[in-house]
Amino acid sequence: MTREEQLIDAFVEAADTLVADFDVIEFLHTVAGRCVQLLDVDAAGIMLADQYGQLHATAASTESARLLELFELQADAGPCMEAFRTGVQVVNADLGASEERWPRFAEAAQATGFVSVHALPLRLRTTVIGALNLFCARPGDLGEGDVRTGQALADVATIGILAQRGLYQAELLASQLQNALSSRVTIEQAKGVLAERRGISVDEAFNLLRRYARNHNLHLSELARQTADGTSNAVELLARPQNTTVSPEGPDSA
């Protein structure tokens, strides 16, 4: 597929999702994944702000603890916080030259193997609700076309959070945003339950959860809720596979 075809594909997919019943977290994950496919970047994440103006990682191109930590490190200072506070794009920030600007974040991002970072605001009229975070592992600037496409994907993410087309009141936005943040918390809780019950890492737990939701045509957030609060009847998801080694202590010791 040419790049143009891929682009069309991505936006058609987004439009298809938005007119149907969809899961907002799953949708944001898809958008983050598309960023890595379509743009010259190696990782992408979507950060949403809560009532304290604190940013939370809500979806990522790859759900790894290291990447999530990089998002969390930007709570005080980092490109996403800048894009969120100012509403202005942060593009081609050289991590090697950002140690004064964002000391902790720049160091951690470089340790993970990234050389540059970008943050595009998630905007709705005059409100900024979060940021799309993009990371590059190779030197070289992100081109203007990529920045424009990235911003378009950020806008698609914003529309996805709003969900109801045409209803743009502040109250509805706040309600949807709050719901997205809560759904993300539910997914973290479900990752913990699954990791413990199956003896796997939280990263693996997420992949399992997402794969299961897709294969069984379930909403990720709903499956996460049922897994987290123990009401899920997805036995094959929750049961520890027979062939895995059980920790020597067993579940009730240590």
Next chain:
Amino acid sequence: MVSERMAVVITLLGDDRQRGANPPPTVAAQAAAALGVDGVCAGLGTGSSGQVLVWGQDATSIALEDLQFTLGQGPGMDVDAGAPVLVSDLEAAAARWPVFVPAAAALGVRALFALPLRIGAIHVGALQAYRANPGSLDGAALSDAFALAEAVTLLLLHRQAAAADPGGAASGGPQPDWSQPVTFRAQVHQATGMISAQLGVTLAEALVRLRAHAYVEDRLIAEVAADVVARRLRFENDKR
């Protein structure tokens, strides 16, 4: 961002003198003033069994809750789905709750904002704020309302845990750092899930146990959570 006024209200909620008790009623009036509404109440319980009001029980809020429970409709019922239901003008929403809206108007309630008392899959009830005049909560008031809902959720979780286990680690009431937003770190929630599976308890109890452990050991909750996720720390039953 959360206003100074609401920050004071949240601090008062966790006041030492109130430990183990329901949130103090005078603070409900202060919370209402901070939000620019006429009353604020919090209820425990979800689903068709309705809610038991535990905070801000004035005549209007009791009548509102009775109405919604009896009629089986209203913003306070719909909030069970997990998302806030913010209705700045009830009359304009009469199609959604055809029986409730006129009854609420008879009580003099024209705007009603219902927020879930929820931390992920932990769902304890709802916070409701009402006003005699229609009109939306502005952005600042909304931030305040969400912060209040989170604080009340934590307070009620600790109160439930203390009632269930009077001598337990949670019986000291919410810990000094209690009003810090718990949603800050993903690992706190991952650890909550892991602890609930380790102990075979609800997520709500697991979160309280995690916080109590951090308090007893005088460590940050995020640090303890990181230990749990890295499997350096395991919770077990009956060994406090």
